[in-house]
Amino acid sequence: MRDAVSIPAVRQIALLLLLSVLTFAQGCSRSGVADADLKPAKASIRACCTNMEEYPRWYVDMARTIAPALGTVLSHVAWRSGHLKSKRAAQDAVMAVLQPLDIVLVSSKGRRSGQMIPGLFGHAAIYLGTEQELKRLGISASAEVRPHLGKIRNGQVFIEADAKGVHLSPPSIVLNTDAVAILRPQFGSLKQRRKTARDFFATLGMRFDFLFDVDTPDCTFCTELIQRTMPQLDLPITEIYGVRTIMPDSVAVSAIRKGHGLVFVGYVKGDRKGWRQASMADLVNDIGRDWAKRQP
Secondary structure, three states: OOOOOOHHHHHHHHHHHHHHHHHHHHHHHOOOOOHHHHOHHHHHHHHHOOOOOOOOHHHHHHOOOOOOHHHHHHHHOOOOOOOOOOOOHHHHHHHHHHOOOOEEEEEOEEHHHHHHOOOOOOOOEEEEOHHHHHHHOOOOOOOOOOOHHHHHHHOOOOEEEEEEEEEEOHHHOOOOOOOOEEEEOOOOHHHHHHHHHHOOOOOOOOOOOOOOOOOOOOEEOHHHHHHHHHHHHHOEEEEEEOOEEOOOHHHHHHHHHHHOOOEEEEEEEEOOOOOOOOOOHHHHHHHHHHHOOOOO
């Protein structure tokens, strides 16, 4: 595809398709129930990651042909910062409980990319740790970690896969969001924990998978990066439009149900007025409420 079409042409097509996608999304009437008629959200969590195929298959197939260009455009569309961006106390509360290899799910409804992915959460990042934490883990001098210590010292303590590929990011980027759920993977041994951390560093520079397909080995996306590096979690795979993928909300539900080696650690959420440390029950309600709206 990249050999057949020039970059300027791809960008023009992407912009046209972006406009059509936005128009279609705004005009698409989603089958569901009004907020006032919702069933209890706790019960609705069973509907997580269902009824996601809102667009005609031909429309999705057309979008896939220029997915990299379209995805890059969408990744820059935002109409506000995350509610937690200006709330330093909220970010400090998140950072205070993180341990190396914790999974951070983020909900960014002020970004177009955060609204395109169904569910409460639209992205996942992994906390790798500070230089001191990596030293305590016993891997700071390893071949995988040593080349990146400069960035770690500068505060880039998260790893994530987005339109730029797999890269390190600071808290100011990852926590520029509306809500954060912290999940902790369980390991059978220190040896396994060390290997997992080194494996995450080894993925740096990997290309992003704009099709969100877990079966493509040479590129990856945020939740696939978790499954690729921590396969013991055996995260739930959902098929949508013929592609097998891993939804961020399904990762959260895995921790809630305690069936995939993930432990719920905390949930921090904000709005225009403030922020608060919420509970697992709040997380269940928020996820369930979102998916209940999608049910017929």
